[in-house]
Amino acid sequence: MGIRIALMGYGNLARGVESAIKQNEDLELVAVFTRRDPSSVKIRTTGAQVVDASKVEEWKDKIDVLVVCGGSATDLPVQTPKYAKMFNVVDSFDTHAKIPEHFANVDKAAKESGKTAIISMGWDPGMFSLVRMVSDSILPEGKHYTFWGKGISQGHSDAIRRIPGVKDARQYTIPIESAIDEVRSGSNPVFTARQMHKRECFVVAEEGADKQAIENAIKTMPNYFSDYDTTVHFISQEELNREHGKLPHGGFVLRTGVTGYDKENKHVIEYKLKLDSNPEFTGSVIAAYSRAVYRLNQEGQTGCKTVFDIAPKYLSIKSEEELRKTML
Amino acid sequence: MGIRIALMGYGNLARGVESAIKQNEDLELVAVFTRRDPSSVKIRTTGAQVVDASKVEEWKDKIDVLVVCGGSATDLPVQTPKYAKMFNVVDSFDTHAKIPEHFANVDKAAKESGKTAIISMGWDPGMFSLVRMVSDSILPEGKHYTFWGKGISQGHSDAIRRIPGVKDARQYTIPIESAIDEVRSGSNPVFTARQMHKRECFVVAEEGADKQAIENAIKTMPNYFSDYDTTVHFISQEELNREHGKLPHGGFVLRTGVTGYDKENKHVIEYKLKLDSNPEFTGSVIAAYSRAVYRLNQEGQTGCKTVFDIAPKYLSIKSEEELRKTML
Numbered sequence: 235m236g237i238r239i240a241l242m243g244y245g246n247l248a249r250g251v252e253s254a255i256k257q258n259e260d261l262e263l264v265a266v267f268t269r270r271d272p273s274s275v276k277i278r279t280t281g282a283q284v285v286d287a288s289k290v291e292e293w294k295d296k297i298d299v300l301v302v303c304g305g306s307a308t309d310l311p312v313q314t315p316k317y318a319k320m321f322n323v324v325d326s327f328d329t330h331a332k333i334p335e336h337f338a339n340v341d342k343a344a345k346e347s348g349k350t351a352i353i354s355m356g357w358d359p360g361m362f363s364l365v366r367m368v369s370d371s372i373l374p375e376g377k378h379y380t381f382w383g384k385g386i387s388q389g390h391s392d393a394i395r396r397i398p399g400v401k402d403a404r405q406y407t408i409p410i411e412s413a414i415d416e417v418r419s420g421s422n423p424v425f426t427a428r429q430m431h432k433r434e435c436f437v438v439a440e441e442g443a444d445k446q447a448i449e450n451a452i453k454t455m456p457n458y459f460s461d462y463d464t465t466v467h468f469i470s471q472e473e474l475n476r477e478h479g480k481l482p483h484g485g486f487v488l489r490t491g492v493t494g495y496d497k498e499n500k501h502v503i504e505y506k507l508k509l510d511s512n513p514e515f516t517g518s519v520i521a522a523y524s525r526a527v528y529r530l531n532q533e534g535q536t537g538c539k540t541v542f543d544i545a546p547k548y549l550s551i552k553s554e555e556e557l558r559k560t561m562l
Numbered sequence: 563m564g565i566r567i568a569l570m571g572y573g574n575l576a577r578g579v580e581s582a583i584k585q586n587e588d589l590e591l592v593a594v595f596t597r598r599d600p601s602s603v604k605i606r607t608t609g610a611q612v613v614d615a616s617k618v619e620e621w622k623d624k625i626d627v628l629v630v631c632g633g634s635a636t637d638l639p640v641q642t643p644k645y646a647k648m649f650n651v652v653d654s655f656d657t658h659a660k661i662p663e664h665f666a667n668v669d670k671a672a673k674e675s676g677k678t679a680i681i682s683m684g685w686d687p688g689m690f691s692l693v694r695m696v697s698d699s700i701l702p703e704g705k706h707y708t709f710w711g712k713g714i715s716q717g718h719s720d721a722i723r724r725i726p727g728v729k730d731a732r733q734y735t736i737p738i739e740s741a742i743d744e745v746r747s748g749s750n751p752v753f754t755a756r757q758m759h760k761r762e763c764f765v766v767a768e769e770g771a772d773k774q775a776i777e778n779a780i781k782t783m784p785n786y787f788s789d790y791d792t793t794v795h796f797i798s799q800e801e802l803n804r805e806h807g808k809l810p811h812g813g814f815v816l817r818t819g820v821t822g823y824d825k826e827n828k829h830v831i832e833y834k835l836k837l838d839s840n841p842e843f844t845g846s847v848i849a850a851y852s853r854a855v856y857r858l859n860q861e862g863q864t865g866c867k868t869v870f871d872i873a874p875k876y877l878s879i880k881s882e883e884e885l886r887k888t889m890l
Contacts, residue, residue: 253823257702278823333890334883359890364696364874365833367889368689371850371877372843374585418836493846495581495606499838501846505693506834508746510827515700518821518829522699542875542885546692549699550870555662557870561695562661562687 236262237528239521240293240321242313243303244268244275244284246481247326250517251301251524252279258521260551265293294320299524301325311336318343318351318538322527324520326356333359341538350531351538355523356516357507358382362487364541365505369489373501376491379417381409381430385483385512393458394435397451399443402471404478406434409486417488420500427461435466438474483512522549564590565856567849568621568649570641571631572596572603572612574809575654578845579629579852580607586849588879593621622648627852629653639664646671646679646866650855652848654684661687669866678859679866683851684844685835686710690815692869693833697817701829704819707745709737709758713811713840721786722763725779727771730799732806734762737814745816748828755789763794766802811840850877 239255241248244266255261256279263282268275272284285293290300300321302313306329314325318340327336333354344351354360358380366378387407394403413430416423435452439445449466452459469477489503509515523541526548530539547554552561567583569576572594583589584607591610596603600612613621618628628649630641634657642653646668655664661682672679682688686708694706715735722731741758744751763780767773777794780787797805817831837843851869854876858867875882880889 250821253821256823257821330890333886337886354890361696361700363890367885368692368850368874368877370889371853371874371879372689372846374879493578493581493585493839493842495584499842501838501843502834502836503689504832504834504836506830506832508830508832510829511821514821514827515829518700522696525699540886540890542878542882542890543873545871545873546696546699547870549696551699551702554870557695558665558868559662561698562658562682562691562868562870 236260237525238262238264238296238298239524240265240267240297240300241303242267242287242290242300242317243309244277245303246513247516247520248301248303249278250511250513250515251303251520252277252517253514254518254521255279257518258525258551261521261525264297290317291320297321298528299324301520301524311339314351314353315339315343318349319347320349322350322531324352324355324524324527326360326516326520327354328356328359330359337538337540345537348536350527350536352523352527352540352544353538354540355520357509357519358485360516360519360541361507362485362505365487365503366489367542369487369491369503373489373491373493373503375493375497376489376501377422378487378489379425379430380485380487381414382485383407383409383431383483385485385509386478386481388481390433390435390458393455394437394452397448399440399448400437401440402438402474404436404474406436408432408434414486414488417490418502418504420490420502422490428463431462433459433462433464435464436474436478437466437468438471439468480510481512482510483515484508525549525551564588565853566590566592566624566626567852568593568595568625568628569631570595570615570618570628570645571637572605573631574841575844575848576629576631577606578839578841578843579631579848580605580845581842582846582849583607585846586853586879589849589853592625618645619648625649626856627652629848629852639667642679642681643667643671646677647675648677650678650859652680652683652852652855654688654844654848655682656684656687658687665866665868673865676864678855678864680851680855680868680872681866682868683848685837685847686813688844688847688869689835690813690833693815693831694817695870697815697819697831701817701819701821701831703821703825704817704829705750706815706817707753707758708813708815709742710813711735711737711759711811713813713837714806714809716809718761718763718786721783722765722780725776727768727776728765729768730766730802732764732802734764736760736762742814742816745818746830746832748818748830750818756791759790761787761790761792763792764802764806765794765796766799767796808838809840810838811843812836853877853879
């Protein structure tokens with residue numbers, strides 16, 4: 235029997251974790267918990283049960299790791315500490331400014347229960363954080379840059395959908411290539427938000443809606459759009475579904491720095507992701523860290539962890555000997 | 563007082579570690595050990611001593627970490643286990659096929675002495691290994707590729723210099739761009755050695771030497787050159803010194819993989835290094851892991867470690883709170 239994993243929720247991310255579990259023979263999906271009517275939720279894994287979320291505590295001894303697949307705004311701040319009292323948990327909390335508070339809450343719960351938790355896992359926060367942090371340690375006199383895209387930002391797409399007269403929308407975040415090239419040159423540029431990314435929106439308007447008003451509402455929206463060059467295209471629902479139905483994403487972390495007794499040598503570290511499916515890649519990262527959280531707990535390392543706290547070997551199905559022989 | 567570091571040897575790598583230590587305020591270079599006459603070795607760090615290598619044992623209580631800067635062929639297999647009996651050590655052992663044996667020898671010595679050792683640290687093995695291993699764990703159904711260069715391979719340059727009639731030489735390993743692009747496309751190509759890299763040699767011939775014979779000797783040299791498209795240029799010593807006096811290097815690790823219940827989505831992870839100075843970047847990696855080896859030993863984690871065994875947080879001068887707040 236493998237490591238028994240359950241999912242709290244069954245949205246895009248949970249389905250990404252589900253398919254990742256299938257690719258790892260030591261991981262096993264045993265249950266999906268839902269706030270919907272369980273009979274209405276069709277999952278793809280034969281043998282796993284769909285269970286009402288209110289019954290999760292009954293599964294205390296039947297699950298090794300619970301992946302909490304809620305949203306960062308309102309679900310995870312409540313759910314992750316709550317479930318860390320019963321289970322080893324992993325979440326993808328990505329509200330950067332609130333990470334210290336979330337960490338403290340989850341750490342307290344997990345330490346009291348003797349469980350292990352990993353928060354803020356995925357690719358950003360997650361893999362990008364790992365590269366930022368390690369690169370910062372290696373090249374202390376330098377600067378790091380994060381570019382996102384080209385890819386669909388769900389937060390920005392949601393923001394457009396909240397505008398009156400909008401039926402549906404997708405927003406692509408697009409990194410500006412000339413800015414990336416400037417960073418690669420090692421010149422340590424300072425950018426405004428507008429100089430790093432642009433935003434492209436595909437909008438389905440309701441019949442009779444004022445398109446000019448919608449476009450203005452988008453382009454002037456603070457935080458989300460007003461600081462960026464934004465393009466708005468009105469298209470049909472059919473075209474949106476056909477051309478923009480996937481959830482690609484990706485991005486770049488770059489670290490530039492100098493070395494040498496007279497700081498005469500430049501170095502550029504570049505980490506790039508090109509992802510056909512944001513939730514499936516995030517789910518794949520979470521699956522590997524589910525293995526890690528289980529192992530850490532078996533070793534008695536309890537409390538809340540992040541990507542910074544976990545030795546890479548814990549992620550792999552391979553033995554330490556095999557890793558040294560084949561990957562080092 | 564910072565973490566007290568000493569260097570065994572004072573070649574290119576040791577000088578790279580020395581300048582990296584200067585960039586990290588919690589690290590302090592206290593001594594350089596040499597097999598040469600200490601009075602003939604001029605180091606750049608004020609306050610550090612140059613000491614005869616035979617006296618290293620006298621420094622048992624005055625050093626926190628000894629960085630062993632010898633060569634992988636004959637120095638490190640002897641030196642790292644020997645010094646792990648007295649000190650926490652870090653080395654850059656890079657003979658991939660012999661890593662398991664080296665690990666076992668160093669592990670035994672370090673466990674007996676209660677010291678901590680890190681072997682095979684730098685960028686490959688080192689940072690590239692980290693990316694290969696983590697990416698393999700995240701995308702288990704995929705393939706990884708490592709391309710080196712453009713950069714100077716010291717091993718290949720040395721091999722040319724051993725040919726009769728050759729006074730001096732530099733060899734550049736050059737990755738083939740079209741092969742990298744093929745990998746990026748996600749097509750999982752299978753390459754021969756020749757399809758991934760080419761080799762460009764700059765050779766200074768001795769007066770009256772048979773250049774055609776030298777060129778043939780290079781191009782037909784097994785392992786080093788015969789499996790590659792190799793170009794040979796004869797130039798003067800002055801031009802070699804002027805145009806090829808630096809030690810740039812770099813390369814790419816790419817991992818491609820599929821996800822999804824029907825494996826319908828492709829992902830590409832790409833990690834790229836562009837380094838003006840190979841030994842200074844390697845030295846910078848080693849400096850960060852010297853901090854780690856000291857901390858691990860303080861925590862009682864003894865024996866031999868590799869990049870796979872070390873949680874990223876140990877590399878950073880920053881506190882865990884600060885890392886979560888600023889890097890996650």
